[in-house]
Amino acid sequence: MSNMIISNLPVLVVLLPLAGALFCPVISYFSRRAGRLTVIAFAGTSFVLSVVQLLRITDVGKISYHFGGWEPPFGIEFSLDSLSAVLLVLISGTGFVSTIYxxxxxxGKSRFRSFGYYSVLSLLICGLLGMTSTGDVFNLYVFLEITSLSGYALIAMGGDKGVLSSFRYLMIGTIGASFYLLGIAFIYGETGTLNMYDMSGLVGPVLSSGTTMVAMAFFVVGFGIKMALFPLHGWQPAAYTNAHPGAAPLIAGVMGKVPAYAMLRFFFYVFNANTQYVERFLVVVGIMSALGMIYGSLKAIRQTDFRSMLAYSSIAQIGYVGLGIAITGYYGLMGAVIHIIGHSMMKSCLFFCSGAIRYRYGETAMERFGQIYRKMPVTCAAIVIAALSMVGVPPLAGFFSKWYLALGAANMGEYIFIFVLVISSLLNAVYFFRLFENMFMNKNVADGSKGIGAYLAVKAEKKAERDSVPFKEMAATKEGYKGRLEIPPAMLFAVIVSALGIILAGLFNAQLVEILGPAIREVV
Amino acid sequence: MNGGRSKRLREKSVFKIVGIVLLMVLVGLMFTIVDRLPVIGNPDSAPNRHVSDYYIEEGPELTHSPNLVTGVLADFRGFDTLLETTVMFLAGVSVAMILSNRLKRHWDAGIFRKDENFGGYEVKVIMPILIPVIIVYAFYVLMHGEVSLGGGFQAGALLAMAFMLYIMFADLGKNKFRITQHFTVCVAACGVFIYFLTGFLCMINGGRFLEYEALPFSAEHGAELHATGILMIETGVTIGVMATIITILEAVVERNSLNGRS
Known part of the structure; x- marks a missing residue:
C-alpha cells in the first residue's frame, strides 16, 4: 500500500482534492457538516502527501509520472522538480487552510450552498496543483480551464457585485485562455509535440520563425491576462474585492501566481531564454512589470476599501514576479520564485484578516477600522506582520525576494529596475502605514463617535435596512458574532498559520534557497 | 463636476481606441502567419512526423481500439478527458450555484405549456415513440464508442435530450419527476467518479493512473483490457454529461419560473 502511494505521489497530490469535490455533494445529501469535513480531509491529505513528495524530491531528484504508462511524448507526463514541489506544498497548504477558514x-447555510461552495473550492485547489505539476502544454490548458471556471464561480458567490465582476473576469479570462490555446496550436504546428521537455529539445531550430514568435507573443498575453500583469489587469481589482470572503485568500494569493509560474516555465524551461529572440519578449515583460509596480502602488494609495487596496497592491506585486523573470539570471529567477512563495503567503494572510474583520463587523472600509486592535488583537498582529513583510522589513519573507531581485538587477546592470523596486517599496510603505494609522491611531469613525465599538451601535440601527437586501451572503454578520475568541477558532487558526508561514519563510530562507537552487541553476 | 465627468468619458474613449488598435495589431499578427502554418495533409510537416506517426502506426494495436480518435482521446490522452469531464461537472455546479437563490423547487414545465396548443397532437403522438428510440440510440453510441467515432459525450447529450423531451411533452400531472438540482449534481459526481475510479483501480493493482492493462479483471490479452477500460470511462462520461446538462437546464428553468412569479 505504502509502495503504491509512494510511486503514485504526483497524481495523488493533484487528484485527491478532485475526489473530495466529487464526494462532497453525495455526502452532503446526508449531512452538510460531513460533506464539508470530507473536502477538508481530502485537502489535508493532499497537503501531507505534497510534503512527503517534497522530501522525496530533495532526496532522489526529479520525478516524472507517465499517465497510462505511455512514454512521455506520446502520453501525458507530470514532471516535478524541486521548484514545482515547493509550490505544490504552498498551494495545497493554502488550500487546506482556506477550506478550514x-x-x-x-x-447554518443551506445544503445546496454548502456543498456547492466546497466542491468548487476543492476543484480550484485541484486545478492550481495540476497547473503546477504538469509537464504537458495541453494538459496545462485543461487545468487552466478548471482553475478559471472555479475561480469565476467562487467570485460570483460573493454576492451581487461578485456576479458582475465575475462576468467581466469571465469575458477577459476566456480571451486570455484562448490566446494560450492558439499559442499551443502554433507551437504544435512548428514542433509536432505537446510535451514540455520534448518541445524544449525540438524548438531550438524553429525559434526564429514567425510562427514561434507569434506563439510566444500569445503566451505573454494569455498568461499576462491570467496573472493580471499591468495593462492586462482590468478584471482583477473588482474580482479580488468582490470574491467570496472564504475563497478570496486562495484566489488573491495563489490564483494569480500560478500563471506567473507557468510563464516562467515556458520562457526558461521550454524556450531557451538566453537566445536573442526570447530576450525581446522578456524586455516587454520587464517594461510591463515595472510600469505595473508603480501604477498598482499609486492606485492602492487612493483606495478606501481594504480589499480593493490589497487587490491593487497585487497588481504591483505580480510586477515583482514579472521583473524577476525579465531580469533573468540566477538571482532574478530566485527573486521571482521567492516572491511567488512569499507574496502568496502575505496576500492570503491579509485576505484572511480582511475576511475575519468582515465576518465580525461586516466592515471593509479602512476609515472604520479605528481602534480595532483592542477588539481583535491577534488579527491585527497578523495584519502588521504581513504588511511589514510586504514593505520588505528584513526578517520576514518579503525582504528576501526584493533582496534577490535587486541583486539580480545589479548583476545584469539593469539599474532602472532597482530604482523602480525602491520606489514601489516606498509606495508600499505609504499605503500600509496609512492602514496602520487607521487601525491604531484613528480615534474617530465616520459618524464622529469613538472607536469601532461605538460605530457598531450606529450600525445596528441600519441593520433592518441591510436585512432587506436580497442575496445577502454574510448571514453571520447580521447576527453579530458572539464567541469567547475574537473570531471563530477555524478563522483564528487560518490567520495564525498564515502569519507564522510568513515568519518561517523569512527565517528559513537559506534552506528554501538551497532546495530551489538546483532547479533554477539548471536553466541559467 | 460636469467637466470632470466629460473628461472621464473622454479618457474612457481613448482607452477604447487604444484597445481596438491593439486588437487589430494582434489580429494582423495572426494573419501574417497563416501561410506559414503547416499545410493540411503534408506528410513532411512537423506535426505529421513526430508523435502522429506513432499514434497511426502503433495506436490501433496498443490501444485495441480500431478507431484512432478514440484511441488518442480515451487512452493516450485519457487524463485530459478525465479533466474535461470534470470541467463539465464544474460547469453544472457553478451554473446551479449562480442561478439558484432558492431551494426545493422542482421542475415546473408549465412555462413551456403556457400555450394550450403547445406541440399539438402530432408531436404528442410521435414523442412516446421517439423518446425510447433516442434512448436506445444513446446506448448504441455509448457501447459502440470504442469501436467507432463517438462515445460518452454524445451519448450523454442524447440521454439528456430524451429527458428534456419527456419533461416537455409527458403528462406531468400523473407521473411527476421529483428531481432536485442537488440530486442531478450528485449523479454527475458519480459519473465523474466512475472515470476516476477506473484510473484508481489501475493504480491499486500496481499500474499507473489509467493504465488499463493493470485493471483487476481477467482477460486473455492485455489489449482487451483497454477496451474494457475505455468502455468504463465512456460510461462515466455519459452519466456525467447527462446529469450536467439536466442540472444546467433545471437551473435555468427554475430561474425563469421564479422570474415569472415575482
Whole structure:
C-alpha cells in the first residue's frame, strides 16, 4: 500500500482534492457538516502527501509520472522538480487552510450552498496543483480551464457585485485562455509535440520563425491576462474585492501566481531564454512589470476599501514576479520564485484578516477600522506582520525576494529596475502605514463617535435596512458574532498559520534557497 | 463636476481606441502567419512526423481500439478527458450555484405549456415513440464508442435530450419527476467518479493512473483490457454529461419560473 502511494505521489497530490469535490455533494445529501469535513480531509491529505513528495524530491531528484504508462511524448507526463514541489506544498497548504477558514461562513447555510461552495473550492485547489505539476502544454490548458471556471464561480458567490465582476473576469479570462490555446496550436504546428521537455529539445531550430514568435507573443498575453500583469489587469481589482470572503485568500494569493509560474516555465524551461529572440519578449515583460509596480502602488494609495487596496497592491506585486523573470539570471529567477512563495503567503494572510474583520463587523472600509486592535488583537498582529513583510522589513519573507531581485538587477546592470523596486517599496510603505494609522491611531469613525465599538451601535440601527437586501451572503454578520475568541477558532487558526508561514519563510530562507537552487541553476 | 465627468468619458474613449488598435495589431499578427502554418495533409510537416506517426502506426494495436480518435482521446490522452469531464461537472455546479437563490423547487414545465396548443397532437403522438428510440440510440453510441467515432459525450447529450423531451411533452400531472438540482449534481459526481475510479483501480493493482492493462479483471490479452477500460470511462462520461446538462437546464428553468412569479 505504502509502495503504491509512494510511486503514485504526483497524481495523488493533484487528484485527491478532485475526489473530495466529487464526494462532497453525495455526502452532503446526508449531512452538510460531513460533506464539508470530507473536502477538508481530502485537502489535508493532499497537503501531507505534497510534503512527503517534497522530501522525496530533495532526496532522489526529479520525478516524472507517465499517465497510462505511455512514454512521455506520446502520453501525458507530470514532471516535478524541486521548484514545482515547493509550490505544490504552498498551494495545497493554502488550500487546506482556506477550506478550514471557510467553515464559519457556512454554519447554518443551506445544503445546496454548502456543498456547492466546497466542491468548487476543492476543484480550484485541484486545478492550481495540476497547473503546477504538469509537464504537458495541453494538459496545462485543461487545468487552466478548471482553475478559471472555479475561480469565476467562487467570485460570483460573493454576492451581487461578485456576479458582475465575475462576468467581466469571465469575458477577459476566456480571451486570455484562448490566446494560450492558439499559442499551443502554433507551437504544435512548428514542433509536432505537446510535451514540455520534448518541445524544449525540438524548438531550438524553429525559434526564429514567425510562427514561434507569434506563439510566444500569445503566451505573454494569455498568461499576462491570467496573472493580471499591468495593462492586462482590468478584471482583477473588482474580482479580488468582490470574491467570496472564504475563497478570496486562495484566489488573491495563489490564483494569480500560478500563471506567473507557468510563464516562467515556458520562457526558461521550454524556450531557451538566453537566445536573442526570447530576450525581446522578456524586455516587454520587464517594461510591463515595472510600469505595473508603480501604477498598482499609486492606485492602492487612493483606495478606501481594504480589499480593493490589497487587490491593487497585487497588481504591483505580480510586477515583482514579472521583473524577476525579465531580469533573468540566477538571482532574478530566485527573486521571482521567492516572491511567488512569499507574496502568496502575505496576500492570503491579509485576505484572511480582511475576511475575519468582515465576518465580525461586516466592515471593509479602512476609515472604520479605528481602534480595532483592542477588539481583535491577534488579527491585527497578523495584519502588521504581513504588511511589514510586504514593505520588505528584513526578517520576514518579503525582504528576501526584493533582496534577490535587486541583486539580480545589479548583476545584469539593469539599474532602472532597482530604482523602480525602491520606489514601489516606498509606495508600499505609504499605503500600509496609512492602514496602520487607521487601525491604531484613528480615534474617530465616520459618524464622529469613538472607536469601532461605538460605530457598531450606529450600525445596528441600519441593520433592518441591510436585512432587506436580497442575496445577502454574510448571514453571520447580521447576527453579530458572539464567541469567547475574537473570531471563530477555524478563522483564528487560518490567520495564525498564515502569519507564522510568513515568519518561517523569512527565517528559513537559506534552506528554501538551497532546495530551489538546483532547479533554477539548471536553466541559467 | 460636469467637466470632470466629460473628461472621464473622454479618457474612457481613448482607452477604447487604444484597445481596438491593439486588437487589430494582434489580429494582423495572426494573419501574417497563416501561410506559414503547416499545410493540411503534408506528410513532411512537423506535426505529421513526430508523435502522429506513432499514434497511426502503433495506436490501433496498443490501444485495441480500431478507431484512432478514440484511441488518442480515451487512452493516450485519457487524463485530459478525465479533466474535461470534470470541467463539465464544474460547469453544472457553478451554473446551479449562480442561478439558484432558492431551494426545493422542482421542475415546473408549465412555462413551456403556457400555450394550450403547445406541440399539438402530432408531436404528442410521435414523442412516446421517439423518446425510447433516442434512448436506445444513446446506448448504441455509448457501447459502440470504442469501436467507432463517438462515445460518452454524445451519448450523454442524447440521454439528456430524451429527458428534456419527456419533461416537455409527458403528462406531468400523473407521473411527476421529483428531481432536485442537488440530486442531478450528485449523479454527475458519480459519473465523474466512475472515470476516476477506473484510473484508481489501475493504480491499486500496481499500474499507473489509467493504465488499463493493470485493471483487476481477467482477460486473455492485455489489449482487451483497454477496451474494457475505455468502455468504463465512456460510461462515466455519459452519466456525467447527462446529469450536467439536466442540472444546467433545471437551473435555468427554475430561474425563469421564479422570474415569472415575482
Amino acid at each position: 471557510s467553515l464559519p461562513f457556512f454554519r
